Amino acid sequence: MRANQKVIIVILIEIKNIQKTYTTNRGTIEALKDVSLSIKQGEILSLLGVNGAGKSTLSGIIATLHPASGGDVLFKGTSIYDNIEDFRSKIGYCPQKPNLKSMLTLEQNLIFAGRFYGLSEEVIAQRIKVLADQFELGKYLQEYAHILSGGYKQRFMIARSLIHNPELIILDEPTVGLDPHIRRNLWDVIKGLKEQGITVLLTTHYLDEAEKLSDRVCILDKGKIQMIDTPEKLMADYHQNNLEDMFIELLKGSKHE
Ligand SMILES: Nc1ncnc2c1ncn2[C@@H]1O[C@H](COP(=O)(O)OP(=O)(O)OP(=O)(O)O)[C@@H](O)[C@H]1O
Helix, strand or coil, X not given: CCCCCCCCCCEEEEEEEEEEEEEECCEEEEEEEEEEEEEECCCEEEEECCCCCCHHHHHHHHCCCCCCCEEEEEECCEEHHHCHHHHHCCEEEECCCCCCCCCCEHHHHHHHHHHHCCCCHHHHHHHHHHHHHHCCCHHHCCCEHXXXXXXXXXXXXXXXXXXXXXXXXXXXXXXXXXXXXXXXXXXXXXXXXXXXXXXXEEECCCHHHHHHHCCEEEEEECCEEEEEECHHHHHXXXXXXXXXXXXXXXXHCCCCC
């Protein structure tokens, strides 16, 4: 980049004062307490935090799986609740546990997803071709999901969530339980999404993953944002060489098991 070139940062998602309260038999749980943050277009932003910090609750609200109890989420400046169907057509969501239809082949799974988004059969066929090439899934298209290894299942889940060409993809712990070399293959897949210009919201417990992939990380603790910054800045502030050690240092200052 030349010195006089300006980088224009576009805010894709603005989360404003989000609160989420669950009512249970044992009382109410304040899962998110006044959370505000922005997701920049084209970045990989990771949500980190110990179990119960509120990561899945927050990513679920952005994915419109459940509503917030208060606050708003803006997409390019407009509340997503003004036209939630339109917003859903702009995002892809990849849940932690594969929820593939076992009676359908992988190709039929993709067709099913494409029809859900109202794509024409022609567009679906084009997208399947593109995604099969991009994710090296061509040879599995006529197979059923159960024959896929864990890594390929996740690869396929990511491909399926891209069928409608979304601008933002939400990945909920995409590499959990995978062997280290398979995790690294998926890292390349996730980096490839960014290279394509897709904004990525990643929830993960793997600090090495967050460090390698993220432009910024957002650390949640007990429903609040504790810090949000680049991995490099957080490591420097805590005088640590890796994000995991930084995270451990941070936890020392807050009461955790
Ligand atoms: N459907 C629900 N009903 C009641 N309480 C819930 C529900 N979902 C989450 N919670 C509670 O909300 C809080 C935040 O949970 P959440 O799953 O968002 O955290 P998390 O950071 O994603 O945790 P993990 O890393 O374990 O997935 C926790 O106290 C959890 O028990």
